[in-house]
Amino acid sequence: MTSPVTTVPADSPARPARTTRSAPRLRRARAEHRPGRPRRSVLLTLLTGLVLLYSLVPLLWLLISATKSQQGLGRSFGLWFDSDFALWSNIHDTFTYDDGIFSRWLLNTLLYVVVGAGGATFLAVLGGYALAKFDFPGRRAVFAVVIGAVAVPATALAVPTFLMFSKMGLTDTPWAMIIPSLISPFGLYLMWVFASEAVPNELLEAARIDGAGEIRTFFGVTLPLLAPGIVTVLLFTMVATWNNFFLPLIMIKNPDWYPLTLGLNSWKAQAQTAGGEVVFNLVLTGSLITIVPLIVAFLLLQRYWQSGLAAGSVKE
Template structure:
């Protein structure tokens, strides 16, 4: 009996070299590739207008801070005059009226450190608790927070003044610091951020390892909340730094003025009987006022953007 004929198998290399079908190119060439951004002329124009609207006032402020009082009205507002007086204006700003500008600057820093810093700390604690703990009335707290975000601060200024007047706290720094401690938007932002940034399983693992609630918060949760903390801090710092209406109705003593009220008082000197016009110092002081805010945004921009994006997309 003859042996069966051996079967011939195709080599492995022959199978691996089988031709592959190339995907059909999408219509439109490079512009049709998925994930590639398309340029929008209307959007570019709108962005350019917004950028122009933002930068032109800053350019005007810097240019006019380099002028003397006499050259402010004799030169074009968006270009320099003959004399570059920026450094002399800065020196005069800090020395005018016995250096009261420095006092106003220290007052503003005090309001920011105590008011904005306290508001950030309370927002972090409240947002973490609302995100990671269940308790009766949580839905009601959520409704109150959302309602508080929708209420403008100016609507509460007069009732706040009447309440602080009864307690004898008006015309003191506490009349500005205590209301600044409440930031409904910061609380809501930390609530959303903590819900997405901190895994519940990680907290449970820390508790199983014997960590207490306070230790778990400071060792585990707080480092993960850093981007959100920076974001809330920036919002509260800007709100406290630029706060004008609340100090206006609470503070009457110029020694406790923040920069916003102090510069407004300097600006109003020209309209008073026998008052001195110092518009060059008002403009220079305004320039010095925004420099710390610009520096804070530039230094913390990376954390600020990541904090805003957190919670907007769920994995």
Template sequence: MAKGIRRRRSALLTALTGIVLIYSLVPLVWLVLNATKTQEGLFSSFGLWFDDGRFALGDNIRQTLTYDDGIFLRWLGNTLLYVVAGAGGATLLAVLAGYGLATYDFPGRRGVFATVIGAVAVPGTALAVPTFLMFSRLGLTDTPWAVIVPSLISPFGLYLMWTFTREAVPAEIIEAARMDGASELRTFYRIAVPMLAPGIVTVLLFSMVATWNNYFLPLIMLRDPDWYPLTLGLSAWNAQAATAGGQPVFHLVITGSLLTVLPLLAAFLLLQRYWQSGLAAGSVKQ
């Protein structure tokens, strides 16, 4: 009886997993297939199959990289800048703050914890307008700082590193290092950081994806196309078809979207084992 129930549950779980897998892969398959089509082929062929007339992936990539004086490469460089400075800085601050909150006891610690939890619950879009007004008064709008500085604050990353540090770094090891005469800085870099590596990679991946896919913040902060990230630039290309005298470049938008996805896929595949171990940390009591 129990085996029959387990088998039914297993079959149901397998079916649900298959549905989720299909739901996740169909958009990616559509993107890859349509990146091989010309502008005309997009409208004359089935969306989930190749165009019988021409395989244009190479030409589409070349046109994407050279269109409008190679502005796509400029947008790619901007996105990398925002990710390295914004996501990298957010990860560093989250690691330092999370380690400090988990390791040191000080007055107001509970208040800080409540503040972080409250910040996690506030959506970023709710803070976009106040952030714009503040940066406008500082004269930082339409500059890279308008995207980088807000990206440095990651309440979720801070909370994740806080909880991860409490589970991954035993207080006894920290006390032993202090008794041996190690400074606080050396204890952090030589002892805590290796133990926190899975959590650091997890926070880095989340921050990187959030910054890479950030659209609303650059939309309200930036006016100069030379500072656009890929998300905003591809949206501008897509909107050309609706402007007077604009040239539709839907095949370049799709190809650019495919090129935009590839770095994220590579990052997840390369750091997958660290990411999984980071998510599982603390789930088992020892």
């Protein structure tokens, strides 16, 4: 008895080759169904270029203007250098004008940043870690308060803060700048979110089983894991304190305690006054010197800042 013979179609071996040849056609067909992608890419590139120009042109103008003398500001194009390069003389005049008051303003700003922003970062780290890793009654109420504090603008609290500090006799003192700077609701919220993802609960339990106390666990185990978040919060608080203008405007009247922002504003007001002694080249040079520390800080801490922003964005 013979077994049935199965016939194979003649075109069967050619099917894989036909599929292989059709792959480029499928890719082209899919590309044809998305005709707007190149146009959107060009549009996004143009918008990014406009934002870049918007950000860099003022810095370029400030850098070029700081190299000009007072006469060179009026006789040269704004975005090009003058024949008289006066950057070093402008820096010298800025630091020596009015018995070196600019140096005093710079030291005041460093004091406010180190004590105020540094203290705000430390408190945010402690509070964020406690809220993320400890369970206690009223935790949700604290969360609601923190979110509400983030939503309230700082200008809305300026007048009540001034009245409170005035009653305590702290206005026109460094404490009027330092104490409000110690509170950073956004930094607290950021450290709360970061600590909840960056510090495993199993690691804390292992440290406690080994006999480590809470303080030793925090400084020996938790703090190294929180380093990217700490740098991120430090940069935010440092920039906010360094550029703070409205708070010292209502709190401080003594020029000896001015920060750089308020001091440069007073120089600008004098330069705009008829017969004023301060010239605009000192204002521009002082503004350039003011932004240099922030640029240096961002360049040095950039990799920590980027990793801090990305941490916790992907869950396994």
